[in-house]
Amino acid sequence: MSFKDTAGGKALISNLWNENPVFRQMLGICSTLAVTNLLKNTLLMCGGLVFTAGLSSLTISLLRNYIPKQVRMMVQVLIIAAYVIIVDTFIRAQFPDIHKTIGPYVGLIITNCIIMGRAEAFASKNPAWPSLLDGIGAGLGYSIILIAIAFFREALGFGTLMGYELPGKEIWWYQWTIMVMPPGAFFMLALMAWFGNSYVLKKQGDKK
């Protein structure tokens, strides 16, 4: 049996495309969308998110038989918060400049609906290994979309990528101020949703 057919592999891969949390469910865009005007900040946030999603799913799955049903939401939030504190401390120590701008958003990873959603829908019912992969998959599926948005926003808004100037910028580049401002993120995400939904609708149409 190949990796793709195991429960964990299936969970990982379906989250990347077919059940991509952003395309299919429009979940959890809150905490990261605001930092998508710079690619570097986005990569850092997405790294933190994948770390938190994977490890909190693993922990919740390991503890799933010991958590009383009535307080499980609270316990899940606290487990997630503990991992976010690790991420926050790490970013504060390693990237103090970036932490000044994205500081509050790192804390908001706790309330990211994707992590909570995967914990509730998958990790609280499945064994540890598939849960870990499911969490990582959800985080990665989400990161792909956010990184794509950040790529376009930084390229069109600042003419840079990861802080480096694009080649031949003087000749062809014209600043789209809107991409730096919040509305740019809304429009980019709408385009992504349009693209994703149209693809799914077409696929459904082909099947019939």
Place this chain on the structure above:
Amino acid sequence: MILAALQPVVSEPNVLAHLLVIFLAAAFTENILLARFLGMCSFLAISRQMKTSVGLGFAVVFVTTFTAAINYLLHTYVMVPLDIVFLEYIVFIVVIAAFVQLVEMIIERFSPSLYFSLGIFLPLITVNCAILGVSLFMLNKQGFGFWESLIFGLGSGIGWLLAIVLMAGIREQIKEDKIPPGLRGAGITLIISGIIALAFVAFSGMIK
């Protein structure tokens, strides 16, 4: 010590104007939803109906105002003296969860119909990024005292209410319109949010 915090802002010559500026900035120029993308999940799902939008909006106003004030007091008078600031995420989340539980009981008692139509979204306020976001951004502001924090929480809540009510109004109007299939639902909502956000960018001239 706590009473000292409740003293009005004496350092400012014109207290009311000072608080009004904070309120307007929180509600318009730094709108928690349109400029910071917080609370998107419930925004996208709930804004389909006017009545539930207004209900959820007021619940958010209520919760942000009081949790901002409570969290400010806890942060300044408990966590800073004891040097346990790294626990702020966990403390904030617990305060918010307890408060949401309270609001839930109040709504259930006085308006059962609203309680049923809000359904799952009421407990989800706990993981609504906007609420935690307000508390985290409040700490990021320089020189905020108790009253400033309270007004900041109120302003942010009102800003969110304004955004979701505007959106619900527009969505009810376009319900029958012909929209490309891929854009239906989340896509068109995001585009409209982008346009509303553009309008809100214009408010930034209001506060220097």
